Amino acid sequence: MDERLPQYLHKPVQILWFGSDEFVLVMSTIFVAVILGGMLGWALIAALLLFIPWLRTKPRGFIPHLAWRWGLVRWSKYPGPTQTRFFE
Numbered sequence: 018m019d020e021r022l023p024q025y026l027h028k029p030v031q032i033l034w035f036g037s038d039e040f041v042l043v044m045s046t047i048f049v050a051v052i053l054g055g056m057l058g059w060a061l062i063a064a065l066l067l068f069i070p071w072l073r074t075k076p077r078g079f080i081p082h083l084a085w086r087w088g089l090v091r092w093s094k095y096p097g098p099t100q101t102r103f104f105e
Contacts, residue, residue: 036077049061
């Protein structure tokens with residue numbers, strides 16, 4: 018099995034000038050905006066242009082943790098977002 022590792026492990030994967038999580042967000046937003054079209058599509062693009070600079074002030078991995086907090090993603094062997102106590 019051949020695995021490819023990045024040259025610097027501390028640097029995030031970049032596609033164009035976006036990080037990998039930002040790139041997925043940008044492409045999915047543009048895809049939905051093209052399907053919806055009109056003013057709603059342009060509103061999505063405008064919201065994206067406001068969201069990306071705000072997102073860059075947050076630490077790396079913020080989007081997956083945000084999805085976990087909202088209950089959209091469940092990680093195995095981790096407590097849910099509403100659990101206040103956790104005993105191993």
